[in-house]
Amino acid sequence: QYYQNMLLDFNDINQNRKDAKERLAQKPYPKRLKTLLQTLAPKGVEFKTLEEVFEIRNGYTPSKNNPEFWKNGTIPWFRMEDLRENGRILKDSIQRITPKALKGKKLFPKNSIIISTTATIGEHALLKPPKQKSQISLVFGMNALVPLGT
Incomplete structure (x- = not known):
């Protein structure tokens, strides 16, 4: 029965995941977070x-392999390096x-x-190029969070 549930049907695994989600949904904010939110945003968030x-x-x-893409480039191209x-402010x-x-x-404005999505997952930085360089490009394996309305 164990092998049937765990390896074939995944019943126990799926039930454990469901139970964990329900417990997490019922869990109140940690006390410090609740205090911080009440202090910084008394009307709520x-x-x-x-x-x-x-x-x-x-x-x-x-x-x-294409030198036309790189030689005398003017558009900043950001990498993990x-x-x-x-x-963290580039x-x-x-x-x-x-x-x-x-x-x-x-x-990207x-x-x-x-945010790095490969190798060093989670590494992040804010892009603050000078005004004349208002748009940039990113290496594959990074995602960008672009503020809406920009």
Whole structure:
């Protein structure tokens, strides 16, 4: 019966997941969080999903085999190396791409938040390029949270 439930039907696993979700839904806020919310927002708070606040976009990597995409590039192209070298507020990138490298891809406006989705999952930074560089591009394996309305 155990093997039937666990390996074939997944009954026990699915029931455990359902039970955990129900317990989590009934769990009140931790006391410190409740106190913090009451202090900072005495009239209450409205919870929203990321999709309600941001447009989520994927980055990509232009072909490294095509020099037209890289030589004399002017568009900042951010990678994990930029985070490691420059911290969590990025004003410039180590590498740049040319407009030809975009191939119809959308650029990301400044004040976007980038998040790594491969290798070092969860690493993140805020993009704050100078005013003349108001749009940037991202490496594949990163997503950007773009504030709605930008």
